[in-house]
Amino acid sequence: MTEATQVTDHGGGVRSIRVPIPDNPLGHTLVYVLDTDAGPVLVDTGWDDPASWDTLAAGLTECGTSVTDLTGVLITHHHPDHHGLSAKVREASGAWIAMHEADAAVVRRTRENPPARWYAYMAAKLAAAGAPEEHLAPLIAARDGGRPRRLPGLDPALPDRAITPGDLLDLPGRRLRAIWTPGHTPGHVCLHLEEEHPARLPGNGRLFSGDHVLPGITPHIGLYEDPDDATVTDPLGDYLASLEGVGRLAPAEVLPAHQHAFTDAPARVRELLDHHEERLTGLLGLLAAPLTPWQLAEHMEWNRPWAEIPYGSRNIAVSEAEAHLRRLVKLGRAEAVPGSDPVTYVAVP
Numbered sequence: 001m002t003e004a005t006q007v008t009d010h011g012g013g014v015r016s017i018r019v020p021i022p023d024n025p026l027g028h029t030l031v032y033v034l035d036t037d038a039g040p041v042l043v044d045t046g047w048d049d050p051a052s053w054d055t056l057a058a059g060l061t062e063c064g065t066s067v068t069d070l071t072g073v074l075i076t077h078h079h080p081d082h083h084g085l086s087a088k089v090r091e092a093s094g095a096w097i098a099m100h101e102a103d104a105a106v107v108r109r110t111r112e113n114p115p116a117r118w119y120a121y122m123a124a125k126l127a128a129a130g131a132p133e134e135h136l137a138p139l140i141a142a143r144d145g146g147r148p149r150r151l152p153g154l155d156p157a158l159p160d161r162a163i164t165p166g167d168l169l170d171l172p173g174r175r176l177r178a179i180w181t182p183g184h185t186p187g188h189v190c191l192h193l194e195e196e197h198p199a200r201l202p203g204n205g206r207l208f209s210g211d212h213v214l215p216g217i218t219p220h221i222g223l224y225e226d227p228d229d230a231t232v233t234d235p236l237g238d239y240l241a242s243l244e245g246v247g248r249l250a251p252a253e254v255l256p257a258h259q260h261a262f263t264d265a266p267a268r269v270r271e272l273l274d275h276h277e278e279r280l281t282g283l284l285g286l287l288a289a290p291l292t293p294w295q296l297a298e299h300m301e302w303n304r305p306w307a308e309i310p311y312g313s314r315n316i317a318v319s320e321a322e323a324h325l326r327r328l329v330k331l332g333r334a335e336a337v338p339g340s341d342p343v344t345y346v347a348v349p
Contacts, residue, residue, distance in 0.1 A: 006028070007062045010206075013036075014032060015063050017056060018055070019085075020049070031044050032044070033065070034074075037172035038173075040071065041072040041073065043074045070092075074163065074191060077185040077210055078104075078156060083157065097159045097161070100165070100187030100188070113227065115142070123143060129293040130342040135311070179207075181245070182235070182242055183239020184239065185224070197253060201263060204249055204252065207251040208257075209257070212246065216259055232326070236276065247266045291344055291346075292345075293343075294342075297320070332348060
């Protein structure tokens, strides 16, 4: 890997470029360059930022290609650190963009709804979760003030193609199969390179894992947000089930979107499954007395004390608390307290 462009050659026509994420502790997104007989294809594109774009372009040059040579973009999921630069890549190269339909639906909703509707939706959701008035006030002010689209990801690129789970993707000279792995987002996909590992490591090919399986951190699992859909989803249940599928696949190497490549996917999957089971058990202890989702988030263990968690991260934390509550309710281990407003939850004895 070179320091200037942050390029790593993984062998077998696969390279990665460390594309920076501004002002984010994750630091970077690993954007993969996959050689095909029709030209290079990207797996994810990185954050929409001038420095990120420059790094991506320089990295492609180091790989012996360029943005204009790209023929396609495969998006693991719609989040802005993965899909952010897709529109610029397509504009510069004419490359197609492919995404799972469930995340493409999120992209369409995001583009079609004015920001004020999202602020109103989030304010209502957080109020129902028991957020205090001082936390709701900025969202309500943004809702009523006609604030323009300033947040990242509010105008994402529409995909041209659908990634269909189970299908081999149309990439001449490569065998890349789509695996639907919902949880982090409803349409998250992993991409299984069904080819012998270039270093002949034991296992079943290589897996571009997006955010589904990371070597040292657990991805955020929150509620799937859709103002038009009242379906009671179970994102954590989706995530755990799709994790088990990746464990059974047993790839020789995992190529994630953050941190670094790693081996022994089944062991990492077991660590993640154990982590969430321990967390669910710990939450049942907190729910010995009724708590709102906001109160539960306040008492959960995060990477810093609640008082030090930034405003936006608190919204994410509450969504994660709600996803865990959904799972506990579905398992019959917790229940909503009848008549509570905002709703509180308590462990089932």
